[in-house]
Amino acid sequence: MLDSSPIIAFEELGYIDYLRALEKYVEILIPEEVAEELGREPVLGRRARAQSPSSELSRLPRRLGKGETGAISLSLELRRQHVDVTVVTDDRVAREVCRRLGISCTGSLGLIKLVKKLGILSRDAALSLLNRIPSTSLRVTQQL
Secondary structure, eight states, X not given: OBOHHHHHHHHXXXXXXXXXXXXXXXXXXXXXHHHHHHTSOOSSSEEEOOSSOOGGGGGSOXXXXXXXXXXXXXXXXXXXXXXXXXXXXXXXXXHHHHHHHTOEEEOHHHHHHHHHHTTSSOHXXXXXXXXXXXXXXXXXXXXX
């Protein structure tokens, strides 16, 4: 389940094709709210929207964006259907909410690690990608 930030980061780096290659291994869902945030049709994944919003949504921090809220809402719905989902977002608050709700989550760095682990991206390409992150809108703390 992708939020807009990883899509934007991979596009800025010119590596969106690596996310497309990931679709051979996992289904990538793009919440409708993320497509709305992007202002265009996403270049990968399948669009989806939560059909029955969870009562847990009323407890979400108001500062979450539409995309993060859509991803968390859809994840909660899929979990009720016994579907394993990982939310991919670079928003710190959204990741904290996911952890609190028991939703698996990661960020763009986790995606880079996954595509490298699957052999989609070489070690050298992954290092190059990591070194270029400061030139994008993605902000990574030293802790990560």
